[in-house]
Amino acid sequence: xSEKIEIKKLNLFYGDFHALIDVNLGIPEKRxxxxxxxxxxxxSTLLRCLNRMNDLVEGVRVTGSIKIDNIEVCSxxxxxxxxxxxxxxxxxxxxxxPLSIFENVVYGLRISGTNKRSVLEEVAEKSLSEVLLFDDxxxxxxxxxxxxxxxxxxKLCIAxxxxxRPEVILLDEPCSTLDPIATLKIEDLxxxxxxxxxxxxxxxxxxxxxxxxxxxxxxxxxxxIECGETKDIFTAPKDKRTxxxxxxxxx
Amino acid sequence: MxxxxxxxxxxxxxxxxxxxxxxxxVQSLIQKSVDSLKNQDPKLAQNVIDDDxxxxxxxxxxxxxxxxxxxxxxxxxxxxxxxTMAMRIGTDLERxxxxxxxIAERTIELGNQPLVKPLIDLPKMAxxxxxxxxxxxxxxxxxxxxxxxxxWAKEKEMDQLRDKVQEELEEIMAKDASTVKRALPLLLTxxxxxxxxxHATNIAEDIxxxxxxxxxxxxxxx
Numbered sequence: 001x002s003e004k005i006e007i008k009k010l011n012l013f014y015g016d017f018h019a020l021i022d023v024n025l026g027i028p029e030k031r032x033x034x035x036x037x038x039x040x041x042x043x044s045t046l047l048r049c050l051n052r053m054n055d056l057v058e059g060v061r062v063t064g065s066i067k068i069d070n071i072e073v074c075s076x077x078x079x080x081x082x083x084x085x086x087x088x089x090x091x092x093x094x095x096x097x098p099l100s101i102f103e104n105v106v107y108g109l110r111i112s113g114t115n116k117r118s119v120l121e122e123v124a125e126k127s128l129s130e131v132l133l134f135d136d137x138x139x140x141x142x143x144x145x146x147x148x149x150x151x152x153x154x155k156l157c158i159a160x161x162x163x164x165r166p167e168v169i170l171l172d173e174p175c176s177t178l179d180p181i182a183t184l185k186i187e188d189l190x191x192x193x194x195x196x197x198x199x200x201x202x203x204x205x206x207x208x209x210x211x212x213x214x215x216x217x218x219x220x221x222x223x224x225i226e227c228g229e230t231k232d233i234f235t236a237p238k239d240k241r242t243x244x245x246x247x248x249x250x251x
Numbered sequence: 252m253x254x255x256x257x258x259x260x261x262x263x264x265x266x267x268x269x270x271x272x273x274x275x276x277v278q279s280l281i282q283k284s285v286d287s288l289k290n291q292d293p294k295l296a297q298n299v300i301d302d303d304x305x306x307x308x309x310x311x312x313x314x315x316x317x318x319x320x321x322x323x324x325x326x327x328x329x330x331x332x333x334x335t336m337a338m339r340i341g342t343d344l345e346r347x348x349x350x351x352x353x354i355a356e357r358t359i360e361l362g363n364q365p366l367v368k369p370l371i372d373l374p375k376m377a378x379x380x381x382x383x384x385x386x387x388x389x390x391x392x393x394x395x396x397x398x399x400x401x402x403w404a405k406e407k408e409m410d411q412l413r414d415k416v417q418e419e420l421e422e423i424m425a426k427d428a429s430t431v432k433r434a435l436p437l438l439l440t441x442x443x444x445x446x447x448x449x450h451a452t453n454i455a456e457d458i459x460x461x462x463x464x465x466x467x468x469x470x471x472x473x
């Protein structure tokens with residue numbers, strides 16, 4: 001199994017606060033990797049390091065290395081636009097723009113300069129098909145995206161990411177506002193998407209990590225405690241701290 | 252460490268208690284079944300047959316508790332291994348109860364016909380079987396793999412005794428064919444006791460899995 005992302009001795013400081021401590025991690029290609037851990041353990045911070053979203057936070061300082069396909073992400077020379085094109089992100093709350101469904105999907109292409117209608121239509125159809133929305137919405141592409149259900153909105157946000165042809169998709173608690181059925185549908189979608197993309201998901205829902213991911217990583221107080229095959233982590237974790245957390249004996 | 256949901260720990264404790272209760276009951280059935288044979292006491296044998304129904308009910312109770320825990324508590328890691336192994340241990344204990352019942356049925360078959368030989372090794376085998384189960388229960392309650400491993404030595408000793416009893420009975424039957432009908436129940440009893448010890452060994456393997464997350468079943472003992 002080849003590694004898409006290689007993280008070595010990654011440290012992150014928010015001012016004086018040491019949020020990530022010597023994190024080492026290999027994220028496999030075309031698999032779902034989940035990061036679990038209690039609130040404040042650094043899992044979202046780690047996720048945001050992968051496409052340099054933390055650069056937007058004042059006073060943040062990062063040391064160490066993150067390589068995607070052997071290309072350093074942390075370098076000051078990294079082109080952030082092409083990085084975020086390659087590493088797309090889906091957030092907790094579905095955040096469609098107040099535009100039509102069609103314009104939401106092609107938004108990234110438009111701002112990167114693609115305006116040819118036939119190209120945009122082709123990409124919109126392909127992206128919406130990949131997230132299993134096209135059949136339902138093909139006659140409503142001009143309708144406002146905000147009129148969709150939450151599940152459809154979140155799928156639309158994934159389609160918007162996919163339209164940019166990323167290689168990695170980061171999902172930060174993507175189902176936290178969804179009901180259980182919509183959650184399962186997004187998880188099913190992740191299983192389809194992993195054939196073409198490497199997915200990294202941060203979740204508080206351990207059952208979701210168990211159901212939807214191939215690899216699970218446990219973080220605690222900024223440290224990466226254990227990372228392994230999901231079935232091993234949930235049946236026979238090696239570290240006592242992982243065992244305590246996943247079996248509800250934390251704190 | 253205490254579970255965040257304290258009810259979960261209480262329910263795990265109740266499951267453990269039920270397995271223990273079932274284990275103590277089957278231990279007493281083994282003793283009574285062999286006593287019934289030794290003393291040719293059909294009343295005691297019938298008592299064993301009746302009590303096996305209690306064992307069956309306890310197996311159902313354990314299954315129900317385990318299924319509820321899995322469905323409602325979504326156990327992980329050691330908890331998950333403990334609950335799934337408790338189900339398997341329940342099945343092994345139920346089979347042990349059935350084997351004690353089988354021995355009681357041999358007593359009834361024999362009736363008051365004279366025994367073909369004094370029963371010396373069969374009570375020893377019954378003692379060994381009970382010791383193996385006692386070790387298994389102790390290991391289960393304390394999750395102590397060292398105690399679990401001691402059962403394998405009992406199993407070896409049991410196999411040797413079974414071979415000895417089998418040889419003696421075969422010799423008796425070879426010398427006088429008229430003893431076959433009376434010797435066979437004893438031969439079967441030796442087989443039943445040996446099987447009881449095999450089930451205790453299964454329990455030991457399950458305990459090792461609970462504690463070490465390592466499968467030793469079908470892989471030679473280590």
